[in-house]
Amino acid sequence: MSTVFTFRIDGKDVAGSEGQTVMEVAEENGIDIPGLCHLEGIHDRGACRLCMVEIAGSPKLAAACVTKITEGMDVTAHSEKLQEYRRTVTEMLFVERNHVCAVCVANDHCELQDLAADLELTHFDLPLISPKLDIDASHRLFAIDHNRCILCLRCVRVCDEIEGAHTWDVMHRGLETRVQTDMGIPWGESTTCTSCGKCVQVCPTGALFEKGRAVASGSKHQRPFLPWLKTVEEERGR
Amino acid sequence: MTKPRVATVWLDGCSGCHMSLIDLDERLLDIFERADLVYGPLVDFKEFPKNVDVCLVEGAVSSEDDLHKIKLVRERTKTIIAFGDCAVTSNVPGMRNPIGVPPLLDRAYIENATINPQIPSRVVPKLLPTARPVHTVVHVDIFLPGCPPSADLIYNLLDDLLAGRVPDVTGARFGR
Amino acid sequence: MSEMPAAARPTHRRATIETADGQPRASAYVCEAASCMSAQSHDITLRLGERIAALGMTDVNIKRVGCLGLCAAGPLVEIAETAELFERVKPDDVEAIVKALKKVKPTDTRRPQGPFFEKQLRVVTENMGRIDPESLEDYVGRGGYEALKRVLSDMTSTEVRDVITRSGLRGRGGAGYPVGLKWTTVAKAEGTQKYVVCNADEGDPGAFMDRSVLESDPFRVLEGMTIAAFAVHANEGYIYCRAEYPLAVSRLRTAIRLAQRAGFLGSGIADTNFNFDVQIRLGAGAFVCGEETALIASIEGRRGTPRPRPPYPAVQGLWDRPTLLNNVESYANVPTILNKGAEWYSEFGIGKSKGTKVFALAGRIVNTGLIEVPMGTTLREIVFDIGGGIIDGRPFKAVQTGGPSGGCIPAQFLDMPVSYESLIEVGSFMGSGGLIVMDDTSCMVDVAKYFMDFCRDESCGKCVPCRVGTTELYMILDLISRGEATLDDLAQLERLAGIIQKTSLCGLGQGAPNPIFSTLRYFRDEYMAHIVDKTCPAGVCTITAPEVMA
Numbered sequence A: 001m002s003t004v005f006t007f008r009i010d011g012k013d014v015a016g017s018e019g020q021t022v023m024e025v026a027e028e029n030g031i032d033i034p035g036l037c038h039l040e041g042i043h044d045r046g047a048c049r050l051c052m053v054e055i056a057g058s059p060k061l062a063a064a065c066v067t068k069i070t071e072g073m074d075v076t077a078h079s080e081k082l083q084e085y086r087r088t089v090t091e092m093l094f095v096e097r098n099h100v101c102a103v104c105v106a107n108d109h110c111e112l113q114d115l116a117a118d119l120e121l122t123h124f125d126l127p128l129i130s131p132k133l134d135i136d137a138s139h140r141l142f143a144i145d146h147n148r149c150i151l152c153l154r155c156v157r158v159c160d161e162i163e164g165a166h167t168w169d170v171m172h173r174g175l176e177t178r179v180q181t182d183m184g185i186p187w188g189e190s191t192t193c194t195s196c197g198k199c200v201q202v203c204p205t206g207a208l209f210e211k212g213r214a215v216a217s218g219s220k221h222q223r224p225f226l227p228w229l230k231t232v233e234e235e236r237g238r
Numbered sequence B: 001m002t003k004p005r006v007a008t009v010w011l012d013g014c015s016g017c018h019m020s021l022i023d024l025d026e027r028l029l030d031i032f033e034r035a036d037l038v039y040g041p042l043v044d045f046k047e048f049p050k051n052v053d054v055c056l057v058e059g060a061v062s063s064e065d066d067l068h069k070i071k072l073v074r075e076r077t078k079t080i081i082a083f084g085d086c087a088v089t090s091n092v093p094g095m096r097n098p099i100g101v102p103p104l105l106d107r108a109y110i111e112n113a114t115i116n117p118q119i120p121s122r123v124v125p126k127l128l129p130t131a132r133p134v135h136t137v138v139h140v141d142i143f144l145p146g147c148p149p150s151a152d153l154i155y156n157l158l159d160d161l162l163a164g165r166v167p168d169v170t171g172a173r174f175g176r
Numbered sequence C: 001m002s003e004m005p006a007a008a009r010p011t012h013r014r015a016t017i018e019t020a021d022g023q024p025r026a027s028a029y030v031c032e033a034a035s036c037m038s039a040q041s042h043d044i045t046l047r048l049g050e051r052i053a054a055l056g057m058t059d060v061n062i063k064r065v066g067c068l069g070l071c072a073a074g075p076l077v078e079i080a081e082t083a084e085l086f087e088r089v090k091p092d093d094v095e096a097i098v099k100a101l102k103k104v105k106p107t108d109t110r111r112p113q114g115p116f117f118e119k120q121l122r123v124v125t126e127n128m129g130r131i132d133p134e135s136l137e138d139y140v141g142r143g144g145y146e147a148l149k150r151v152l153s154d155m156t157s158t159e160v161r162d163v164i165t166r167s168g169l170r171g172r173g174g175a176g177y178p179v180g181l182k183w184t185t186v187a188k189a190e191g192t193q194k195y196v197v198c199n200a201d202e203g204d205p206g207a208f209m210d211r212s213v214l215e216s217d218p219f220r221v222l223e224g225m226t227i228a229a230f231a232v233h234a235n236e237g238y239i240y241c242r243a244e245y246p247l248a249v250s251r252l253r254t255a256i257r258l259a260q261r262a263g264f265l266g267s268g269i270a271d272t273n274f275n276f277d278v279q280i281r282l283g284a285g286a287f288v289c290g291e292e293t294a295l296i297a298s299i300e301g302r303r304g305t306p307r308p309r310p311p312y313p314a315v316q317g318l319w320d321r322p323t324l325l326n327n328v329e330s331y332a333n334v335p336t337i338l339n340k341g342a343e344w345y346s347e348f349g350i351g352k353s354k355g356t357k358v359f360a361l362a363g364r365i366v367n368t369g370l371i372e373v374p375m376g377t378t379l380r381e382i383v384f385d386i387g388g389g390i391i392d393g394r395p396f397k398a399v400q401t402g403g404p405s406g407g408c409i410p411a412q413f414l415d416m417p418v419s420y421e422s423l424i425e426v427g428s429f430m431g432s433g434g435l436i437v438m439d440d441t442s443c444m445v446d447v448a449k450y451f452m453d454f455c456r457d458e459s460c461g462k463c464v465p466c467r468v469g470t471t472e473l474y475m476i477l478d479l480i481s482r483g484e485a486t487l488d489d490l491a492q493l494e495r496l497a498g499i500i501q502k503t504s505l506c507g508l509g510q511g512a513p514n515p516i517f518s519t520l521r522y523f524r525d526e527y528m529a530h531i532v533d534k535t536c537p538a539g540v541c542t543i544t545a546p547e548v549m550a
Helices: A022-028 A080-096 A111-118 A154-163 A198-202 A226-237 B016-022 B027-034 B064-076 B085-089 B101-111 B151-162 C034-038 C041-054 C091-103 C136-141 C146-154 C157-167 C179-188 C209-216 C218-232 C246-261 C292-299 C328-340 C342-347 C379-386 C420-425 C444-458 C464-481 C487-503 C507-511 C514-533
Strands: A004-009 A012-017 A052-055 A074-076 A142-145 A168-171 A178-181 A208-210 B005-010 B036-039 B052-058 B061-063 B077-083 B127-132 B142-144 C026-031 C060-065 C077-079 C084-086 C195-200 C236-242 C277-283 C323-327 C356-363 C369-374 C396-401 C407-410 C434-439
Touching: A004 A022, A012 A022, A052 A080, A080 A111, A080 C464, A080 C487, A154 A168, A154 A198, A154 A226, A198 A208, B005 B016, B005 B064, B016 B052, B016 B151, B027 B151, B036 B052, B052 B064, B052 B085, B052 B151, B061 B064, B064 B077, B064 B127, B077 B085, B077 B151, B101 B127, B142 B151, C026 C034, C026 C041, C026 C091, C034 C041, C034 C209, C034 C246, C041 C060, C041 C077, C041 C091, C077 C091, C084 C091, C136 C218, C136 C246, C146 C218, C146 C328, C157 C179, C157 C218, C157 C328, C157 C342, C179 C218, C179 C323, C195 C218, C195 C292, C195 C328, C209 C218, C209 C246, C209 C328, C209 C356, C218 C236, C218 C246, C218 C323, C218 C328, C236 C246, C236 C292, C246 C277, C277 C292, C292 C323, C323 C328, C328 C342, C328 C356, C356 C379, C369 C379, C379 C396, C396 C444, C396 C514, C407 C514, C444 C464, C444 C507, C444 C514, C464 C487, C464 C507, C464 C514, C487 C507, C487 C514
Parallel strands: A004 A074, B005 B036, B005 B052, B052 B077, B077 B142, C026 C060, C195 C236, C195 C323, C236 C277, C356 C434
Antiparallel strands: A004 A012, A052 A074, A142 A208, A168 A178, B061 B127, C026 C077, C077 C084, C356 C369, C396 C407, C396 C434
């Protein structure tokens, strides 16, 4: 039996088990805290900073996806200020690389695009960085367009934690950071990739996509499939 | 009392936003009952007029000609609307930005030409180093993203403006 | 030195030339820390050795020592008995030094040597320039390992932690977290396997305190770590040192070997049942690895990126075990505190900032070099008395402390006593101790741009605000410096800086906007000059925007 904590999110009384995160309990209670690196079923890394919330009594903001709940905590997940922060962080993701929704396979199926609409981000005040980036289409079934990658690293984690292949990893740093396959070789030459396609399914944008898909046709699994996969694995293990 | 003067401008874009404007169909009659269309690709005026109240600007600022036009528009217009993704983010025209102008022209006019390869230097306006969103060149008052923005969004925006309300662009989004 | 095994000795040089039997009549101390070494000070050692051998001066020693402090005037040679200092020594100056050595009388006593040395208080640096950094004998000869021996034989771990707590020592890496409290947290954390880690990944531009300590007195750091290990019940330690410090690493390696051989590291330390050993891990040139969670990831062999805290390393650190992480200077304070007592130590300082602080003086200052002063010393004393003022007598403009997370402090605060609190109050930060002095030839927009360029280059890329935001800030600063920005851009700069500070994952991103905040706070007029008048008052920036007509 784990301890149950009661606390508040945006003034609403909620309850969760010890060890749960603010994000998890918010989701269970229909409170939408945005997050692009968070995905149910893989471990959280607190990197996109979209889920930053205020906790009464703490001078610092906390990432809801990696903040464990405590008894009586008072969480503010939505405020003018927090929404402005989220809008700016989203804007940063747009200006960092070359996101052209109009010609993207994920148009209308994109978490970044949805987030911009939710946050009423109508234009970018920050200067565009416009880097020159590659597309790796060497894999038989899939391709990656780095122009659309937001470095959430869901692909890296799902490949390692669920598929167990660890084909994806990260190279370079700062603005030069790239996801890579094996030790930086073309995806098609990877000897570890099982072509399972989980990375494509979890990608929040059109960075990873199935070949042969037209613009706006790259819909992904709508229901979260990772928790289901984990359950299957656990059942097998028993 | 004179009616508000509305203009539309087509910079570096595909004209899809203007198509969407035409998609207002019979609602166009309602709009231009209340306003005068004084300039744009849909009407035959040669020069951008003075004292324009509202101007819908489609397309990114890509060439010296675009730059000249948008500055004139800004001088003569009260309310500028960045109309559609190209005007708002530079969108598809901006896809050339990481490449740079010389390699771009080489690819288009030299490498892929089968006869008489040469880079055009007359008649066509010179490209700017990058295709820029309108608001990075002149002040923009309202942003209406979308590729293209739906006819409903355009109608609501113009309807609000003509009725003197603060325009509501809820539902507008990049792409789609 | 003569007992040092051949393997432990750098093969290309012999450090100390001993011709005297027993106590020498006179000794020349040649600085062989990185700064003087790069000015060929080792050649001076050799030349001096040759000369005194040729002259048959059998009562004279030539000794290689660590940093003598006054780096600006290197290579430095000091006559130990008279404290006579030879500056900018060239091979031809050897004769003058020999002459001075000849004159040394047994009655000579060390004399003060002007404000640079007089105003300092040496705790961490007490052996610097006095001992051969690769000689355990030298270290022990000046009281080294007394503290460890007494700790192991006479004290409990609780008592040791109590002394450190009462001393008021705070983390010298920058944030100033109470060291005693951290030790207690680790000691009380659950788990049988615990680690002690020393952060020697000093990366702030203009900072070289830890490097100098490691190059000049490496045993002190090892002793401090060993005492810490006893106090928190750890048996393994790591020193994470940046690979850009080869001399420090080489001296540390030698020191570790000598300490192991002498029973000060390894099993059964100082004939007790306490075990502790230390390994060195080299950084690969990432500034962010000075952040504790990134440092831990790097030691574990993973990508050096920070992770959100909590859990803090004290509870869940290296390989998820409780880990004590302090920096070089913090550990280097420990032996002296235990030797002289918590009360002695806490008498120095001001308010909640006790003891001394080592600073590296750099920039437009006469006495570039390494100093140690009691907390509470004013900036004026540091810059003008100890530092000798500004080069060419130009006007002082600001002093930058705290590295890329720090700020620029203007002249109006010159009389402010330096402490953790006072620096934060004026919008800067203690940081690790780099102190960069600027005169009227520095443009503050350019300074902010420099630090932002540093941060964007060093951002690990994990969190969005730091990865993208630092580049965005840099782009806006670049616009301003070229005179192409508007007041809207300035407003955007401030707004964005605030968001990056609030939302970044680790200290690198959270601190990155500080140079902008502090330069805007005190030098907004310079920003306005670039934006409105399209001029750079210091004449540093190249203005590309057309000049405005008056």
